[in-house]
Amino acid sequence: MTFCAAIRIQDGLVGVSDTRLTSGAERTTARKVTVHQHGKHSMFLMTSGLRSVRDKTLTYFEEVVEEKDPSFDRLYKAVNAFAEQLRRVATEDKEALRESGLDFNLFSIVGGQLENDKEHKLYMLYPQGNWVEVGKGSPYFLIGESSYGKPIIDRVLRYESSMEMALKLAYLAFDSTRISAVDVDFPIDVVLYRRDSFEIVQHRFEREDLQHLPEWWQERLRLAVEEMPGEWAKDAINKLLPGE
Numbered sequence: 001m002t003f004c005a006a007i008r009i010q011d012g013l014v015g016v017s018d019t020r021l022t023s024g025a026e027r028t029t030a031r032k033v034t035v036h037q038h039g040k041h042s043m044f045l046m047t048s049g050l051r052s053v054r055d056k057t058l059t060y061f062e063e064v065v066e067e068k069d070p071s072f073d074r075l076y077k078a079v080n081a082f083a084e085q086l087r088r089v090a091t092e093d094k095e096a097l098r099e100s101g102l103d104f105n106l107f108s109i110v111g112g113q114l115e116n117d118k119e120h121k122l123y124m125l126y127p128q129g130n131w132v133e134v135g136k137g138s139p140y141f142l143i144g145e146s147s148y149g150k151p152i153i154d155r156v157l158r159y160e161s162s163m164e165m166a167l168k169l170a171y172l173a174f175d176s177t178r179i180s181a182v183d184v185d186f187p188i189d190v191v192l193y194r195r196d197s198f199e200i201v202q203h204r205f206e207r208e209d210l211q212h213l214p215e216w217w218q219e220r221l222r223l224a225v226e227e228m229p230g231e232w233a234k235d236a237i238n239k240l241l242p243g244e
Contacts, residue, residue, distance in 0.1 A: 001183035002032060002048035002144030005153070005170045006109045008122040008134050009161050013111045015191040016170040017046050018144075022183045033189050034058065036065055036078075036112075040198045043078060043112030044191045048144035049105040049127070050097070053089055057106060060085040073116040076123070076133075082110065083129035090127075107143040112193060112200070120195050142173070145181045149173025163192065175214055186210075 004017040017032045036043045045061075047054045061082050065072075072078040086106060094104040108125040122134040124141045134141060136159040142150060152172050156165075167190065177184045186207040193200045 001181055003146075003149065003174050003177045003181075003184045004032060004046040004048055004109060004143045005140065005149065005173050006046060006111050006122055007140040007153075007157065007166045007170060008111065008120065008159075009139060009157075009163065009166050010159055010195075011163050012195045012197075013044075013120050013122060013191070013193040014163060014166040014170055015044060015046060015109070015111060016167070016174055017189050018174060018178070018184045019187050019189060020183055020185045021051065029187065031189060033191055035191065035200050035202060036062075037198075037200050038069075040115035041069065041072065041112075042193060042198045042200050043075060043110065043114070044193070044200055045082070046109040046143065048107045050102065053086075053093065053097075053104060053106045056093070057082070057086050057089045060088060073114055075110065075112055075114050075117055075121045078114070079110050079123045079125065079131055082108065083125055083131060086125065086127070087129045090129075109141050109143060111191075113196070113198065115198075120193060145177050145184055148177040148180045152176065163194070167192070171210070171213070172217065175217065179214075 006015040019029045021028045111122040113120040125131040190203045
């Protein structure tokens with residue numbers, strides 16, 4: 001399983017991905033985010049799905065980038081090029097995968113800003129190669145194991161949130177997923193992009209770098225629950241018959 005979160009706020013883009021790969025009983029670590037950057041071309045790409053589909057699609061796409069990068073003056077053009085390579089891999093491998101009992105599966109997130117983009121952009125691609133762009137009302141995408149981390153982002157994140165707030169929320173979404181899904185774990189890779197900077201910053205956090213945060217967060221949650229208004233709960237509990 002995979003956890004990838006990408007957030008588009010007013011000031012820029014924030015991305016967090018785990019690195020755990022599971023194949024049967026074997027667990028390994030590998031990057032799930034790649035960065036393509038030079039001049040005024042700044043783009044990152046996150047993926048969740050079959051490793052073989054991911055690796056082949058990225059290999060084809062990197063070849064296209066090398067040949068046609070000057071023609072990608074807006075991010076959506078690069079997204080379309082990636083979608084073309086995804087469909088190419090589907091044509092080559094989808095039937096063979098189906099015969100082996102595997103679904104053709106690759107969800108992707110592409111974020112960044114190219115020279116003719118008026119602002120930074122964030123897109124999500126489906127396995128069929130079609131894509132959607134993030135909106136300001138819900139300015140993020142999650143792929144992979146998304147259900148556990150979604151609630152805290154939905155409750156707190158706003159388009160006007162700071163990059164620090166966005167990064168904290170992406171981490172907390174990862175942490176919630178890590179607690180509940182055994183196939184998501186450290187290290188985590190972080191990508192940061194500040195609007196109009198044309199420079200993506202990358203950083204990897206190991207478990208020991210952030211080991212103080214889960215305990216801090218758990219204690220705050222416990223205290224918050226204890227301090228939550230409870231008259232309604234007492235009214236319900238008081239209806240219990242004596243001795244029950």
